[in-house]
Amino acid sequence: MLVLLALAPGAMADVFTPESGGSPNADDIDSLYKIVLYVSIPIFLVVEGALIWALVKFRQRRGGPEPEQIRGNQPLELGWTAGATVILVVLAVITFLYLGPIKNPPASDADGLAAGVQVASVDQPAPPGGAKAPLTIQVNGQQYLWRFQYPGGRDAYSYYRMIVPTNTTVVLKITSSDVAHSWWIPKLGGKADALPGHTNQTWFKIAKEGTYKGQCAELCGDGHADMRSVVKAVSPQRYQAFVARRRREITDSQKALAQQRREREGASKSGQGEDN
Amino acid sequence: MAMSEYAARPQIASLVRPEVVEHAVREEPGGWLNWLTTTDHKKIGIMYFFVTFIFFIIGGVEALIMRLQLAQPNGTVVDPDTYNGLVTMHGTTMVFLFIVPVMAGFGNYMLPLMIGARDMAFPRLNALSLWLLVFGGMAFYGSVFFEPPQGGWTMYAPLSDDAYMPSGGVDAWIFLIHLTGISSLVGAINFVATIHNMRAPGMGWGRMPLFVWSLLVYSYLLIAALPTIAAAATMLLTDRHFGTDFFDPTGGGDPMLWQHLFWFFGHPEVYIMILPGFGIISEVLPVFSRKPIFGYKAIAASTVSIGFLSLLVWAHHMFTTPTPTVVLVFFMLSSFLIAVPTGIKIFNWVATLWKGSILMKTPLLFAVGFISTFVIGGITGVMLAVFPVDWQLQDSYFVVAHIHYVLFGGSVFTIFAGIYYWFPKMSGRMLGEGLGKVSFWMMLVGFNLTFLIQHSAGLSGMPRRVYDYPADAGWTGFNLISTIGSFLLGIGVMVTVVNVLISMKKGQKAGNDPWKGNTLEWFTQSPPPENNFDVIPRVRSVEPMKDIRSEVQQASMPAGTVAQPVASGT
Numbered sequence: 010m011l012v013l014l015a016l017a018p019g020a021m022a023d024v025f026t027p028e029s030g031g032s033p034n035a036d037d038i039d040s041l042y043k044i045v046l047y048v049s050i051p052i053f054l055v056v057e058g059a060l061i062w063a064l065v066k067f068r069q070r071r072g073g074p075e076p077e078q079i080r081g082n083q084p085l086e087l088g089w090t091a092g093a094t095v096i097l098v099v100l101a102v103i104t105f106l107y108l109g110p111i112k113n114p115p116a117s118d119a120d121g122l123a124a125g126v127q128v129a130s131v132d133q134p135a136p137p138g139g140a141k142a143p144l145t146i147q148v149n150g151q152q153y154l155w156r157f158q159y160p161g162g163r164d165a166y167s168y169y170r171m172i173v174p175t176n177t178t179v180v181l182k183i184t185s186s187d188v189a190h191s192w193w194i195p196k197l198g199g200k201a202d203a204l205p206g207h208t209n210q211t212w213f214k215i216a217k218e219g220t221y222k223g224q225c226a227e228l229c230g231d232g233h234a235d236m237r238s239v240v241k242a243v244s245p246q247r248y249q250a251f252v253a254r255r256r257r258e259i260t261d262s263q264k265a266l267a268q269q270r271r272e273r274e275g276a277s278k279s280g281q282g283e284d285n
Numbered sequence: 286m287a288m289s290e291y292a293a294r295p296q297i298a299s300l301v302r303p304e305v306v307e308h309a310v311r312e313e314p315g316g317w318l319n320w321l322t323t324t325d326h327k328k329i330g331i332m333y334f335f336v337t338f339i340f341f342i343i344g345g346v347e348a349l350i351m352r353l354q355l356a357q358p359n360g361t362v363v364d365p366d367t368y369n370g371l372v373t374m375h376g377t378t379m380v381f382l383f384i385v386p387v388m389a390g391f392g393n394y395m396l397p398l399m400i401g402a403r404d405m406a407f408p409r410l411n412a413l414s415l416w417l418l419v420f421g422g423m424a425f426y427g428s429v430f431f432e433p434p435q436g437g438w439t440m441y442a443p444l445s446d447d448a449y450m451p452s453g454g455v456d457a458w459i460f461l462i463h464l465t466g467i468s469s470l471v472g473a474i475n476f477v478a479t480i481h482n483m484r485a486p487g488m489g490w491g492r493m494p495l496f497v498w499s500l501l502v503y504s505y506l507l508i509a510a511l512p513t514i515a516a517a518a519t520m521l522l523t524d525r526h527f528g529t530d531f532f533d534p535t536g537g538g539d540p541m542l543w544q545h546l547f548w549f550f551g552h553p554e555v556y557i558m559i560l561p562g563f564g565i566i567s568e569v570l571p572v573f574s575r576k577p578i579f580g581y582k583a584i585a586a587s588t589v590s591i592g593f594l595s596l597l598v599w600a601h602h603m604f605t606t607p608t609p610t611v612v613l614v615f616f617m618l619s620s621f622l623i624a625v626p627t628g629i630k631i632f633n634w635v636a637t638l639w640k641g642s643i644l645m646k647t648p649l650l651f652a653v654g655f656i657s658t659f660v661i662g663g664i665t666g667v668m669l670a671v672f673p674v675d676w677q678l679q680d681s682y683f684v685v686a687h688i689h690y691v692l693f694g695g696s697v698f699t700i701f702a703g704i705y706y707w708f709p710k711m712s713g714r715m716l717g718e719g720l721g722k723v724s725f726w727m728m729l730v731g732f733n734l735t736f737l738i739q740h741s742a743g744l745s746g747m748p749r750r751v752y753d754y755p756a757d758a759g760w761t762g763f764n765l766i767s768t769i770g771s772f773l774l775g776i777g778v779m780v781t782v783v784n785v786l787i788s789m790k791k792g793q794k795a796g797n798d799p800w801k802g803n804t805l806e807w808f809t810q811s812p813p814p815e816n817n818f819d820v821i822p823r824v825r826s827v828e829p830m831k832d833i834r835s836e837v838q839q840a841s842m843p844a845g846t847v848a849q850p851v852a853s854g855t
Contacts, residue, residue: 024741024744024745025741025744026744027674027677027678027744028677028744028745028746035677037673038673038674038676038677041671041673041674042668042671042674042677045667045668045671045674046668049664049667049668052664053660053661053664056631056632056635056656056660057657057660059635059639060635060638060653060656060657063635063638063639063641063643064638064643064645064653067574067638067639067640067641067642067643068642068643068645069575069642069643069644069645070642073642074642075575075642076574076575076576076640076641076642077576077640078576078577079576079577079579079636079640080577080578080579080580080581081579081580081581081582081583082579082580082636085636086580086583086629086632086633089628089629089632090625090629093624093625093628093629094625097621097622097624097625097667100621100667100671101617101618101621104617104671104672104673105614107673108610108673111673111676112610112673152449187443187449188441188443188444188449189441189443189444189540191605191679191680193680193746193748195677195745195746198676198677199605199673199675199676199677199679200605200676200677200679200680201605201607201676202605202606202607204540204541204606204607205443205534205535205540206534206538206539206540207534207539207540207541207606207607208607209605209606209607210607223746224748224751225748226679226680226681226748226749227441227680228369228372228436228437228441228444228749228750229444230369230435230444230449231365231366231369231435232365233365233369233750233751233752234365234751234752234753234754235753
């Protein structure tokens with residue numbers, strides 16, 4: 010079995026903990042998970058240990074003593090009830106401490122994208138205190154693709170591959186145009202369900218350039234397993250160039266398409282005449 | 286049983302007043318017609334076992350096909366829509382056609398015997414619940430002849446709406462929900478009426494067997510939860526066929542509504558599937574450690590509080606939906622809270638074994654195997670309740686591992702403990718110990734091999750319900766181990782099936798009380814006669830059978846004469 014595990018070297022790092030290393034919220038979830046795991050391990054060992062010990066020690070033996078007819082022990086029972094409660098209260102407090110950093114998007118770094126300057130969008134007011142506003146990308150799930158709408162014009166969108174600037178907080182506004190999907194790039198934090206009629210939110214902030222893979226996490230039909238996505242982090246300059254290029258290409262191709270359509274319609278009108 | 290025999294016994298005369306109810310004794314039909322028309326709770330119980338185990342095996346085969354498909358990346362065993370069909374059939378079968386009704390099977394057979402009753406309160410209603418279950422399963426499996434449903438056992442809207450799943454498979458699923466729902470509802474009302482009204486004299490609430498306590502809470506939970514899923518399924522039906530838009534946002538509906546309704550039923554359902562199992566464990570452990578249950582009141586109280594709390598935790602299945610944080614916090618805390626009574630039970634069970642004189646028979650092995658695996662399921666349950674952590678784990682293989690630790694390592698192991706424990710009572714013959722132990726070890730090893738590694742697959746980013754995964758994802762090793770384990774597990778289950786088939790005819794004769802049990806079912810013959818008891822003993826403690834045995838010993842009479850006032854037919 011160990012041999013088989015060794016055959017999967019890519020997975021070895023995260024056999025026991027969630028994926029992390031892409032974004033601070035994923036790292037915080039990883040830390041929180043580890044705390045819960047470390048609290049659980051002694052409980053697991055005590056219960057399993059006591060169980061195995063009891064089975065070995067108190068096994069019925071010929072001529073052994075009659076078992077003591079114990080019906081309970083109130084202090085002991087109150088003790089473990091209180092003990093379990095205390096552990097859970099501690100876990101709840103630790104969760105609250107981690108919740109803020111996991112849930113709330115921070116400000117972008119100084120060398121991140123100056124989103125407020127680049128984007129003339131109403132849903133991004135000027136950030137207080139001069140901190141850089143996050144970049145907001147609209148994510149839409151549809152069978153079986155992810156569509157990304159970048160700020161800066163209707164034509165600035167892409168499918169499957171999301172390009173984002175490094176050191177910039179990216180807030181995702183997630184929805185769906187058909188069935189329920191779930192956005193998940195494991196190294197960039199937790200899931201956010203994409204539900205039609207709702208807008209969900211998550212965020213990430215990537216420090217180093219690279220590609221992060223993920224896929225849809227909510228059963229959405231036959232192609233669910235193939236509904237993959239990639240987030241590619243590049244420098245803010247390259248990001249801006251990408252969005253500009255994307256917008257230009259899409260605008261151009263749409264103009265070309267409109268031109269084609271006009272020509273075809275003109276041709277069909279003159280050719281078929283009264284048939285229409 | 287003729288009334289004159291009762292009248293001849295003065296001690297019974299005060300309990301049963303003879304009256305004329307029939308002027309002629311109807312002759313019982315013989316053969317298979319007898320099984321079709323019976324209202325005897327024991328025969329109905331046996332049919333429950335038969336039917337649910339057929340579904341268990343079908344559901345298991347579906348699981349093995351899925352494991353074969355996932356053994357290697359780019360598997361070609363089934364195509365995507367067949368795979369989604371298998372996911373749906375497997376989950377639905379195991380929940381609605383195996384675990385919930387097999388618990389009803391145990392309840393049907395054992396409940397009247399354990400409380401010293403001669404049948405259930407409503408015998409004909411009892412037959413109705415069985416047959417509705419059978420028809421529900423048939424309606425559902427009828428869909429394999431056109432197109433099975435593919436929305437998962439959770440059947441999330443709008444995927445399950447007619448726009449995305451026009452085939453009748455989803456309608457077959459709705460049929461199943463309604464038919465098995467009515468079946469369970471009717472059965473639950475029957476259990477409640479029986480437990481409240483038909484306990485043996487002297488059996489107050491504090492002397493009721495813990496399995497009966499768990500059945501009582503199981504029944505109340507079914508009554509509380511089933512109407513919600515029935516309503517939701519009906520809304521889905523009208524959405525699909527009559528133009529309503531309950532779950533369709535384009536018409537003003539909301540897909541979140543389905544999730545809330547489904548899980549408001551679905552989470553109590555999880556406890557519906559495990560509580561009777563807890564009850565079986567609470568019966569088996571004291572008998573095989575020759576010691577009373579540790580903390581009877583705590584276990585009964587924790588059963589009731591789990592039942593209540595299970596109605597308040599449903600949205601922990603929805604932590605990744607767009608829901609305000611304060612709601613998530615509430616459901617995290619309520620899920621933490623339910624871990625406390627569950628933990629209490631585990632500690633009490635270990636304490637029951639402690640300082641006992643433990644008899645290593647197969648029922649005990651399964652009971653202990655259950656505790657050891659259920660601890661893992663409980664711990665991962667608390668991890669999942671921490672909602673920021675759940676954002677990573679939700680809908681991944683970690684969750685698949687968790688549900689199987691609580692439902693297979695949990696419920697199924699308790700079911701096997703119950704089968705090995707009560708088979709001698711039901712058939713009059715012991716199950717083979719050798720095959721039983723082989724089956725147990727194969728199931729324990731196979732189970733952990735299959736599902737422990739799935740935690741890692743989930744932590745590495747593998748989502749659930751995928752028919753395929755890329756070779757470079759790093760999940761190949763996990764999946765191969767899991768597939769190997771699943772086949773070991775499957776063979777382990779079949780060993781028990783073979784054991785049952787052999788022992789029915791050739792098993793060692795069991796006698797009335799082979800385990801030296803604590804509860805009243807061991808007071809009567811194995812298998813019990815149609816009226817269960819000729820004499821219903823007065824109950825003076827939580828272990829009435831122990832009292833009877835010690836009375837017999839004190840009277841220094843040969844065992845078998847006084848303890849068995851039933852006609853000596855064995």
